[in-house]
Amino acid sequence: MDPQLSRTRVARIKLDCLSIPHEIADSLCLCGGVEGLIDRLPPEDLIGRMEERFKAFADPARLKILFLLLTQPLCVCVIKAIVNMADSKLSYHLHILKKAGMIKGEQQGNYIVYHITEEARAFLEQESMHF
Structure with a gap:
């Protein structure tokens, strides 16, 4: 028996336990079922690094700092004067961006x-470019 067909059959059996549309079940079987999808996930350390970066981009103050630095390197005093925030808060945002x-x-x-x-x-x- 063809190993690919055998894997598809096993994946199909496991999918039969789920209540999903037939079209989704058929396409899942082609990629190895739920296990095949899991195998395609990036490693946990990569997901963690991506999460950290997306969190860094998710704050308006940090985005402003990044856009300022996109123009040119700056010292903290200039950044502080432009974003108008307390030293401790600015330090926190810079720490997140560095991390x-x-x-x-x-x-x-x-x-x-x-x-x-x-x-x-x-x-x-x-x-x-998307905006």
């Missing part, structure tokens, strides 16, 4: 100058 790999800080004398990463730059430029 997600969206920005990097570089010590220059008494100042920390923040730069947007290439990954964040590419994402913002691509997403901006």
